[in-house]
Amino acid sequence: xxxxxxxxxxxxxxxxxxxxxxxxxxxxxxxxxxxxxxxxxxxxxxxxxxxxxxxxxxxxxxxxxxxxxxxxxxxxxxxxxxxxxxxxxxxxxxxxxxxxxxxxxxxxxxxxxxxxxxxxxxxxxxxxxxxxxxxxxxxxxxxxxxxxxxxxxxxxxxxxxxxxxxxxxxxxxxxxxxxxxxxxxxxxxxxxxxxxxxxxxxxxxxxxxxxxxxxxxxxxxxxxxxxxxxxxxxxxxxxxxxxxxxxxxxxxxxxxxxxxxxxx
Amino acid sequence: xxxxxxxxxxxxxxxxxxxxxxxxxxxxxxxxxxxxxxxxxxxxxxxxxxxxxxxxxxxxxxxxxxxxxxxxxxxxxxxxxxxxxxxxxxxxxxxxxxxxxxxxxxxxxxxxxxxxxxxxxxxxxxxxxxxxxxxxxxxxxxxxxxxxxxxxxxx
Ligand SMILES: Cc1cc2nc3c(=O)[nH]c(=O)nc-3n(C[C@H](O)[C@H](O)[C@H](O)COP(=O)(O)OP(=O)(O)OC[C@H]3O[C@@H](n4cnc5c(N)ncnc54)[C@H](O)[C@@H]3O)c2cc1C
Ligand code: FES
Ligand code: FES
Numbered sequence: 255x256x257x258x259x260x261x262x263x264x265x266x267x268x269x270x271x272x273x274x275x276x277x278x279x280x281x282x283x284x285x286x287x288x289x290x291x292x293x294x295x296x297x298x299x300x301x302x303x304x305x306x307x308x309x310x311x312x313x314x315x316x317x318x319x320x321x322x323x324x325x326x327x328x329x330x331x332x333x334x335x336x337x338x339x340x341x342x343x344x345x346x347x348x349x350x351x352x353x354x355x356x357x358x359x360x361x362x363x364x365x366x367x368x369x370x371x372x373x374x375x376x377x378x379x380x381x382x383x384x385x386x387x388x389x390x391x392x393x394x395x396x397x398x399x400x401x402x403x404x405x406x407x408x409x410x411x412x413x414x415x416x417x418x419x420x421x422x423x424x425x426x427x428x429x430x431x432x433x434x435x436x437x438x439x440x441x442x443x444x445x446x447x448x449x450x451x452x453x454x455x456x457x458x459x460x461x462x463x464x465x466x467x468x469x470x471x472x473x474x475x476x477x478x479x480x481x482x483x484x485x486x487x488x489x490x491x492x493x494x495x496x497x498x499x500x501x502x503x504x505x506x507x508x509x510x511x512x513x514x515x516x517x518x
Numbered sequence: 519x520x521x522x523x524x525x526x527x528x529x530x531x532x533x534x535x536x537x538x539x540x541x542x543x544x545x546x547x548x549x550x551x552x553x554x555x556x557x558x559x560x561x562x563x564x565x566x567x568x569x570x571x572x573x574x575x576x577x578x579x580x581x582x583x584x585x586x587x588x589x590x591x592x593x594x595x596x597x598x599x600x601x602x603x604x605x606x607x608x609x610x611x612x613x614x615x616x617x618x619x620x621x622x623x624x625x626x627x628x629x630x631x632x633x634x635x636x637x638x639x640x641x642x643x644x645x646x647x648x649x650x651x652x653x654x655x656x657x658x659x660x661x662x663x664x665x666x667x668x669x670x671x672x673x
Binding site: 255256257258259260262282285286289290292293294302304306352353354355356358359433434435 | 520536537538540559560561562564567573574575576578579580581583584586627630631646648649650
């Protein structure tokens with residue numbers, strides 16, 4: 255690991271100030287992505303600004319949505335009675351990220367800021383039509399993701415919280431990579447009064463995306479039978495050592511069927 | 519260099535360390551506590567698991583500086599004098615280890631798992647140890663050890 259400077263910010267203003275005064279600073283949340291990246295010398299920030307003392311860990315009921323603070327850890331979401339009642343699919347998602355030690359550290363804000371193409375929370379944010387709140391603005395999910403590992407966030411923009419609307423029912427099903435537990439394909443299906451939204455992670459060359467064909471099929475008939483074999487095209491899907499684009503296309507159909515059957 | 523003060527296995531320690539010191543390097547190199555192992559570079563193997571404020575974490579993936587004021591327990595800190603922790607005793611009696619490289623992490627991970635839920639099914643134990651990789655045992659006797667320890671720990 256290259257040498258760097260560590261700063262624990264007292265609050266958000268302090269964190270932004272520390273980042274601005276560094277040449278190439280990085281916010282540090284759970285560190286479950288950032289620290290391994292630093293260990294492999296894939297990044298060389300001159301300053302790490304720890305957000306853990308900024309008071310960003312919270313889960314609140316906002317009526318039609320739940321609001322989760324950026325520093326809320328996966329274990330806290332997985333064990334929250336409020337989340338379990340409002341969006342059980344989210345409890346399930348959080349409880350299956352990585353392993354227990356990753357869940358004891360990793361945060362929802364870190365996951366969304368990082369936008370790994372195989373991460374789970376991006377699928378939830380997009381399928382639920384959520385909003386990302388920063389110190390300066392609120393960004394709708396549709397405008398937030400900007401391709402693999404890219405988001406609408408500016409360098410010194412901190413995610414405070416995310417709001418996730420409560421669906422009528424929803425489910426997240428992933429086909430985990432057997433080594434890392436990241437999604438080889440993960441599908442989040444959410445049914446709202448005004449329609450069904452389907453978001454796919456782990457598969458797209460540009461990261462998470464909405465599967466509009468599958469949404470149309472499920473809007474006509476909300477049943478696993480509505481998803482026919484061959485409905486998903488492999489255009490724009492990743493091919494790598496884990497799976498070909500064709501196999502990923504097949505998995506998207508199958509994970510969607512399973513998610514529809516699992517919807518609660 | 520920041521000064522880091524923490525409690526390690528019950529003792530207060532204060533050290534000046536470079537900002538980029540990982541907790542596992544702090545434990546192994548600064549403190550000489552080599553029971554905590556490093557098995558991978560990718561945060562996946564769990565050989566380095568310790569407890570921080572009672573929760574299991576991967577000490578290879580956190581800076582010591584992040585833990586100023588924390589209470590850290592390593593594999594060296596769980597026995598009661600000469601009396602092994604029930605989890606250690608169960609691994610010993612059920613042949614839950616072969617080379618022993620993964621064992622400190624397995625034991626620390628399993629202790630938290632059992633402390634949270636003493637009535638674990640075999641499946642829950644296997645899922646609960648997803649963050650620990652063992653290349654020797656095939657996991658069978660590890661699961662048996664954890665089941666045995668859960669009984670000893672009051673399950
Ligand atoms: C073994 C292993 C298995 C995993 N498996 C999965 C899995 O199955 N599914 C899954 O989704 N993820 C998985 N992850 C990733 C894990 O969920 C990470 O916790 C997450 O991606 C990053 O969150 P973090 O809090 O650790 O962020 P960090 O690593 O601290 O930060 C990640 C990035 O986000 C930025 N950042 C962090 N917080 C903020 C904020 N509030 N505002 C702005 N920028 C911010 C940082 O600057 C950094 O660039 C796994 C990780 C490991 C090590
Ligand atoms: S050494 Fe920490 S997870 Fe492998
Ligand atoms: S006993 Fe050898 S790695 Fe587990």
